[in-house]
Amino acid sequence: DAGVTQSPTHLIKTRGQHVTLRCSPISGHKSVSWYQQVLGQGPQFIFQYYEKEERGRGNFPDRFSARQFPNYSSELNVNALLLGDSALYLCASSPEADTQYFGPGTRLTVL
Amino acid sequence: AQSVTQPDIHITVSEGASLELRCNYSYGATPYLFWYVQSPGQGLQLLLKYFSGDTLVQGIKGFEAEFKRSQSSFNLRKPSVHWSDAAEYFCAVGARNRDDKIIFGKGTRLHILP
Numbered sequence A: 001d002a003g004v005t006q007s008p009t010h011l012i013k014t015r016g017q018h019v020t021l022r023c024s025p026i027s028g029h030k031s032v033s034w035y036q037q038v039l040g041q042g043p044q045f046i047f048q049y050y051e052k053e054e055r056g057r058g059n060f061p062d063r064f065s066a067r068q069f070p071n072y073s074s075e076l077n078v079n080a081l082l083l084g085d086s087a088l089y090l091c092a093s094s095p096e097a098d099t100q101y102f103g104p105g106t107r108l109t110v111l
Numbered sequence B: 001a002q003s004v005t006q007p008d009i010h011i012t013v014s015e016g017a018s019l020e021l022r023c024n025y026s027y028g029a030t031p032y033l034f035w036y037v038q039s040p041g042q043g044l045q046l047l048l049k050y051f052s053g054d055t056l057v058q059g060i061k062g063f064e065a066e067f068k069r070s071q072s073s074f075n076l077r078k079p080s081v082h083w084s085d086a087a088e089y090f091c092a093v094g095a096r097n098r099d100d101k102i103i104f105g106k107g108t109r110l111h112i113l114p
Helices: none
Strands: A005-007 A010-013 A019-024 A031-037 A044-050 A053-057 A064-068 A074-078 A087-094 A106-110 B003-005 B010-014 B019-021 B024-026 B032-038 B044-050 B056-058 B064-068 B073-078 B087-094 B102-104 B108-113
Touching: A005 A087, A010 A019, A019 A031, A019 A087, A019 A106, A031 A074, A044 A064, A044 A074, A044 B102, A074 A087, B003 B087, B003 B102, B010 B019, B019 B108, B024 B073, B032 B064, B032 B073, B032 B102, B044 B056, B044 B064, B044 B073, B073 B087
Parallel strands: A010 A106, B010 B108
Antiparallel strands: A005 A019, A019 A074, A031 A044, A031 A087, A044 A053, A064 A074, A087 A106, B003 B024, B019 B073, B032 B044, B032 B087, B056 B064, B064 B073, B087 B102, B087 B108
8 A cells, every 4th residue: 555645755945935745645544744853853743634624733833834635635835935944844644633654754955 | 731752862772782762751641652763864654552451562673662651651672673773763642632733752863783
C-alpha cells in the first residue's frame, strides 16, 4: 500500500512569497495533520483536519492556513514567507485521530 | 497541557550494547504514547505505541517500551543495537480527545560506535 505522499520534495522561495505544500494521505485515512520541524527540533503541530473540518490548530500565525479536500488530500499554505519559515514540513495521516503515519516531508528553504 | 521531555540530546553506545532512551510526559489523564525514529532528511517512522493494556509494548526493529504511570515515563529499550539504529528518536504524547494534537519531544540523537 502507498504511504503518505508529499509534494514537492524540496522548495526554495524568497522572503515575502507564498508557498503551497501538498499531501495525499494513506488510502482510507480521513485525518490529516501538518507539522513544522525546524532543524534540530522535534516536529511542532500546525493543523489537524478530519473529514474536511479543522479539528486543531497549533500556535502559528495566520499566515499559515490549510484545507482538506473531499478526497482527503490536503494543502498547507504559507503567505508572506519569512526566513524563519525554513523547515521540513511533515504531513501525517490517520484513520481516526490517533496513530499518525508520516510522509517524507517537504524541505522549504526561504532566502 | 501536554508536554514531553527527552532529557538526553545525544547518546552514544557501542554496537551490540543495550540501549535505553528516556522519555517523560505530562498529561492530565492516560495519554496515547508513541516513539518515532527519523533518519537524516527523512520523515518519521512509527516504532511503537501505547494506548492501553499491557504496559510493556513491542515495536518494530526489536524495540520495546514500558509505560510507567507512577513515573510518567515511557522509556524505549533495545537489548542489542545495530549500526543501522543510528538516527534521531522522538517520543510523543497524544490525547484521547480526537481534537487534541500530538506533542513531540525535542528528540535524542543516537550514535553507534563500531
